[in-house]
Amino acid sequence: MTLSDTIAGLLGLNANDPLQFFLAAIIASAIVGTFMLVNVAIAGPWAKRKITAAFTDRIAVNRIGPFGLMVIVADAVRLLSKELIVPEEVDRPAWDLAPLVIAGSALFGFAVIPMGNGIQVADPEAGLAYVFAVASLASLGLVMAGYASNNKYSMLGGLRAVAQNLAYEIPLVLTGVSVVIFAGTLQMSEIVAAQTGTLATIAGIPIPSWYAFVNPFAFVLFLVANLAEVGRNPFDTPEAPTEIVAGYQTEYSSVYFVLMYLGEFIHIFLGGAIIATIFLGGPAGPVLPGIVWFLIKIWAVFLFTQWARSALPRVRIDQLIEIGWKGMLVLSFANLILTAIIVGVVV
């Protein structure tokens, strides 16, 4: 039962009629999309500041509202009321579309993520492939932004982004495939269902058979590749503020800037959602409802990226590519083959 089915049922729509089902699906997408945007709104202007402040011994926003929470509203007003500066000779359609592509592509991914309590817009059989596919669309947006900005820093940033995504997309997908070998399916709900068993019981505490416990090696690989995929330290070379100012987003201001940033944050959450789904049992967890557990897991991944951002130096672009092609790729292939052998022999 997906969220679209539930809504169709509630509204008395016929789920077999494509038009009526489309309407239900649109409503479901709006709910999920809004839900994720709320998360991003909390993360971007508020949580990120608070978390970084905690890592760096500062206080951060605390003046507006309880715990400074109203800064979210203040920031929204501030960012939306700023002047949108369009530099001379930018490549117009591409320059305008890039922020939309970056922000939109990540939101698409949430359509197939099972968030618990029946919140999942769609559950296609090729779910995991779909998520990886739409998440990679962001690279297109980065190139568009970098190329269309008519700025050398943007150009360098865009090129770096492509080189980086090429180098880390493959290890990311390959490691994801190793999970698929375990689960025997690409369908997200089935992958979650495959992790419901108990792996072992230590001192009376049952350890669930999440793939993070079944194959910790793959989990670590995926976590690292994901950091590069979302462009966070130590792999934030496409932005690299001290080298190339802000990379592909140098020329963007006002709403476009918001969309760029929004896109980055949604991407981090999408990465978290994928990790939660294929490695951490999706919405599974004791006592609390599934959706809460799901949120805890994606925020944990967010916290991890912020920790890396606060503590780790950035690698150089050539080192980054080297780690990707010479290290991660080899390790992810090794992981894939070993998984295949183990699954073939044991199962």
Added chain:
Amino acid sequence: MSLEEPGTRDVGLTKAGEVNYDELEALLGDAVLGRETHLNAEAFVIRPDAVQDTLSTLKEEAGFDFLNCVTAQEYQDRYETIYHMTKYDDRTQEVGVVVPTSKDDPVSESAEPVFRTADWHEREAYDLVGIEYADHPDLRRILLPETWQGHPLSMDYDQTKPQIVTLRENKNPLQEDQRLNDDSDTMLLNIGPHHPATHGVLHVEATLDGEQVADVEPDIGYIHRCEEQMCQQGTYRHQIMPYPDRWDWGGAGLLNEWAYARTAEELADIDVPEYAQVVRTMSAELSRILSHMLAVAAYALDTIGDFTATFMYGMQDREVVQNILEDLTGQRLMFNYFRLGGVAWDLPEPREEFFEKIRAFIDDLPEKLEEYHNLLTSNEIMQVRTVDTGYLDPEVAKNYGATGPVARGSGIDYDVRRDDPYGYYDKLDWDVVTEDGGDNYARLLVRLQEVEESAKIINQCVDLLEDWPEEDRTIQANVPRTIKPEPDTEVYKSVEAAKGELGIYIRSDGTDSPARFKIRGGSFSNLQTLPEMAEGEYIADLIASLGSLDTIMGEVDR
């Protein structure tokens, strides 16, 4: 290399190890027109067409391998360029080379082929005074815009007439770069003058080949504020001392003040009471910690790229020192605490509380430094980023006149505090830190270790000050209200500032303010080495190298 001719080092030295100027004069032959006596050393007046021969003889045969500073000035009847030379091995051995040129044809031979460091120094002399240097590879203006009319420190320059140079007039930033031909694969990238990594308004013209740096040219002068001219208008006694603070806003103000104090005290023959020397030494080293902490924190920012933990830790640790210096001087940035002949006032009362604060900081310091080592030097990513990048060969560094942590990071054992002692340094127990790496990592290590050495010095000073008898606490010598040194007295003295050797040349004309006041900023010479480090490396390494030089533009542009 043990076959090196014995005795080559001894040319121009007396048996006691002093410079034998007569022998040097004989060595230089008929290039020498006469002799001058400066307070710091003897100087030879030479023919303007014999500069290269003279300097290379002094460098190759007499071992004067360090062209410390080039001063240019105009007299009523002539122009003059002074090359202040010394040795990396022994800072106390100095010699000046004075090159007079006529008013009608102010051309003298360039020293650039002998010492690379002369490149920028002579460009500055050309820019500000108007002397031209034959054989100079690139004699353009350096501090002022290329369209500037006249030479501001020359005598016929109308200083009351403002010149406004608009950006468009100076240079069109969108203009195609003419230096590149159309089919080249390189790209010119302007890093700065406003850029997150330039730590001030520095403009680096980088020619990129993909991600690699093919050519680098630092373009300076964006905050040139005529500091030398301002000092020439101030009186020795009080009006000049506040300016040195403004050459370094990284916290090293007290070290800079000492540069002026040392030079002016030599000029006016003032002896500083011992107590004041200890207070100076202690406060100067606190100032050095401020500067080095900032350098390390900002370096973390350059290589990590965000306002991260290391940066904030650096800021917090600085804050403690900042508070101590605020207690002492009343200021947090522009201290203005030194006076000719001593310091402005005694330590704050109650003294015990003040000492307690310093002790607490010194006691906490090892733990804090451990944290920097954990976060930076022992971090593997940091190591792959900085080890073997931005390499500066010791010989190249000497050729460029590099000093301070940049020289010591290349294994050059040179520190003015030890080699030409002043203050109370020679009576304290501390070490000069050197690292042989010559790379970005070595320079980072040197700064972190120098913080430890500074702490050692401060600790010993506090010990001394605690037991200092109350009746002996003279904070200032008796200095006449108006200082008027003899006319045409010339002196060049330097101290070990945070970024490198900070030297000041003063020529007096019998009035109460200097006739020529020349500043040798350590960063000025250090920044010149950037192309040597960065060319052929990645753009990220260029940024890391720039950060590891720890330049401060106040000292470069003056």
